[in-house]
Amino acid sequence: MNHWLTAPILIPLIGGILQAFMGYAPITLRRTLAIATTVLTLVAAIVLLVLADDGSYRVYAFGNWQPPFGIVLVLDRLAALMLVMTAVLALFCHIYAIGGTDENSRQFHGLFLFQLLGLNIAFLTGDLFNLFVAFEVLLIASYGLLMHGEGTSRTVPGLHYVVLNLAGSAVFLISVGMIYSVTGTLNMADLAIKIPQVAEGNLPLVKAGGMMLLVVFGLKAAILPLCFWLPSAYANATAPVAALFAVMTKVGIYAIIRVYTLMFGNQAGELAGLGMDWLFPLALITLSMGVIGALGAESLRKLVAWQVIISVGTLLAAISFGTVAGTSAALFYLLNTTWVVGGLFLVADLVDGQRGSAGDKIVTAPRIANRTFLSVLFLMGAVAAVGLPPLSGFFAKLLILKSAVTESDVAWLWSVLLIGSFFTLIAYSRAGSIVFWRNVDGHIEERQKLTPSLSVSASALISLSIVIVVLAGPISRYAEDTAAQLHDTSAYTQILSVPMVGEEK
């Protein structure tokens, strides 16, 4: 039992509740408290990362109920990595938000912190039904955040997003029910033990349940047939929200990694590698679809939103190998893509603010102010996202390419990923050269002021790409350890025998 595990959940929960009651407090007070909460969450996440790096599993059992009977929080390297990644992204998005996005709604900070709460529960929980609850918490906060802002452009994409996710929740519940009806447990560690022992006649039920879970996680992660809601929803959201949502698809990917390596991994007998043969082709088609979307994007935000789908395809292709090398390469890429895409959303918004009525559309417009600063940020973001040297995207994609083993995998992955990257490069160069270089005569009246909170947060997120390159050694070491820990599922199931408070001797 380690009480630190509750910190990333309790801090945003308490901060969010405070914000809910402070709607009429002065905005500076609300901002200070909100930022303090996010900083504390980041501190807690870093503490957990240091704790988790010894490679052991830490368990917090709610109400001191011995698992599998109670709900448990489980901290391992993967959970800690996701927590830190989310907290870093959230902090910079939050700093960007206090630059003016939070002004027209009293509950923005509350929703933002509840979103963090839901994300952190999803990463820490060791129970399948609790994962469902975490998804609902983060979704209901995301519905509010997505609708945040002036104007009516968000209503219809928001409605689509909500209805799709409600249908997804229904499918999640059906699959949870199917798995429970056969195994009699929803604790992930217990499921990892019970699934190989399922009787022959009940296997189809578990298999159907497992595949339906893949559909749900695929909807969250925006895999191809389920990805068309994403571009319009993300492109219409306000910038800090869209940037924070860069981590939302990664929750689906986290759930796929967690559930399919633990419950349907190599030791799962008949059900080993369930769904993974579907995942590889789907991932490659998703990647190609993202590239096509990026080439056809009419605005910078749409372009970045399609980049989210490209990165989902790239990540899942590496994960679907089910090997330590594939997973560790995916985790390295995950850090890079989440932060850079978040940063690119912020940069697109900054460009939008400088171009008057042209907005972030990829059309010629009068020369923008602060062109050097913004174009350098965009260039760095694009280089990191496409995967050109010297920024982190290059090393991440190199690791992913190297993780393919069999000949057909190599042929498919290398050709799709490399050709896809080339066309993404064309999409970014086209967008960048039209927006920054091809200017027409004219003068833009109203310009958004580049306040420190806006420019610092956007440039910080983009330059995290440099940080990843500088710290590439420790980060890839951590990613490899994480992947090794994930694929050794026998250690995870040890949490069932962890002593409760009062039993320790």
Place this chain on the structure above:
Amino acid sequence: MELAFAVVIGVLTASGVYLMLRARTFPVVVGLTMLSYGVNLFLFSSGRLATGGQPIIGSAETYSDPLPQALVLTAIVIGFAMTAFVVVLSLRSLADSDDDHVNGRIPEQDNARQEQEDAK
């Protein structure tokens, strides 16, 4: 009882899915509600159907599994909140776009408008 239960779940889910595929927001919301009813019943049945069983060991000869009941309760609460939200959202969509089509506008009208503009 099993047959009746299964038929009810099947009918609820089928009507829910059918209504969700409609083009107006109101049928979609009703469809989502019916789907969640069907799902709740399904979740309840994952603890096996039994009569006279209590979820406390020793209080009756047969006891029923309390966990699906707890899961259903959670799912009902969450589903209720989500339905309330989606009702408000579809009302806002109706107010914002003066139409209750799920895309905010009817595609044919869009085409007609486009043709008019082209004719000019």
